[in-house]
Amino acid sequence: MPSWTLHQGDALTLLPTLDTLADAVIVDPPYNSGGLQAAQRRGQSARGKYVSGDANHLLPDFGGDRRDQRGYTYWLSSMLAASLAAARPGASALVFTDWAQLPATSDALQAGGWVWRGIIPWRKTIARPTRDGFKRECEYVLWGSHGEPTRHAPSIYLPGWLEGSQPRGKGRVHITQKPVAVMRQLVRIAPEGGTVLDWCAGSGTTGVAALAEGRRFVGIEASGEYAAAARQRLMAAVDKEPAAA
Numbered sequence: 001m002p003s004w005t006l007h008q009g010d011a012l013t014l015l016p017t018l019d020t021l022a023d024a025v026i027v028d029p030p031y032n033s034g035g036l037q038a039a040q041r042r043g044q045s046a047r048g049k050y051v052s053g054d055a056n057h058l059l060p061d062f063g064g065d066r067r068d069q070r071g072y073t074y075w076l077s078s079m080l081a082a083s084l085a086a087a088r089p090g091a092s093a094l095v096f097t098d099w100a101q102l103p104a105t106s107d108a109l110q111a112g113g114w115v116w117r118g119i120i121p122w123r124k125t126i127a128r129p130t131r132d133g134f135k136r137e138c139e140y141v142l143w144g145s146h147g148e149p150t151r152h153a154p155s156i157y158l159p160g161w162l163e164g165s166q167p168r169g170k171g172r173v174h175i176t177q178k179p180v181a182v183m184r185q186l187v188r189i190a191p192e193g194g195t196v197l198d199w200c201a202g203s204g205t206t207g208v209a210a211l212a213e214g215r216r217f218v219g220i221e222a223s224g225e226y227a228a229a230a231r232q233r234l235m236a237a238v239d240k241e242p243a244a245a
């Protein structure tokens with residue numbers, strides 16, 4: 001197997017076709033959040049919700065971000081059930097979410113058949129202030145396992161919270177891009193040489209981190225533009241072409 005593979009298309013269709021079982025599923029799905037009311041969440045594109053008005057970048061929009069909370073829970077449950085079938089017993093699932101969708105995400109994780117094991121807050125360091133209230137400066141990574149989690153040899157001890165800013169300037173190629181440094185901590189849940197699967201790969205940050213940490217990567221991304229951006233970043237990360245996917 002090449003050290004990375006990137007498929008372009010819908011994850012629900014492609015997950016059952018994968019020929020390698022994952023040692024970790026690490027996924028940053030569209031949060032279907034970004035508003036206090038359902039109408040706000042459904043009414044705006046991802047760009048409208050997640051790119052602040054003063055941002056001067058013109059990154060492409062992405063789909064799959066206009067479900068209400070019930071629809072989101074149903075969709076994410078189906079995706080996480082398909083992910084379980086694509087993962088080895090003992091594998092971990094790490095699923096990103098925000099404060100508003102945290103309850104929906106823990107429901108979906110368990111409905112998908114994963115054992116819920118914890119929450120890792122990610123502090124973004126740069127976040128909009130909240131007038132007369134508390135700054136929402138954390139997002140969350142929910143941890144689940146496929147049965148009993150894999151025992152590492154030697155044992156590993158991973159942090160209980162993470163910190164890091166989204167890339168800025170030329171390093172920013174996706175609207176909701178995650179920091180590589182944060183992802184590098186997360187991919188260590190897979191054994192060295194193991195396979196990390198991200199079925200909402202975006203610009204490929206999980207894969208860049210997996211390769212940097214000596215793990216293999218299988219990605220799925222719906223958007224053609226973002227799949228191309230991910231391939232470029234992954235090629236730069238290993239400096240060689242993968243087998244066709």
Ligand SMILES: C[S@@+](CC[C@H](N)C(=O)[O-])C[C@H]1O[C@@H](n2cnc3c(N)ncnc32)[C@H](O)[C@@H]1O
Nearest residue numbers: 010011028062064174177178200202203205222
């Ligand atoms: C939150 S972004 C991921 C960003 C990524 N973590 C990064 O650092 O670049 C979610 C991505 O999931 C993709 N997506 C949405 N629905 C999908 C689906 N059904 N199958 C595959 N990809 C999907 C979107 O196109 C978007 O790029």
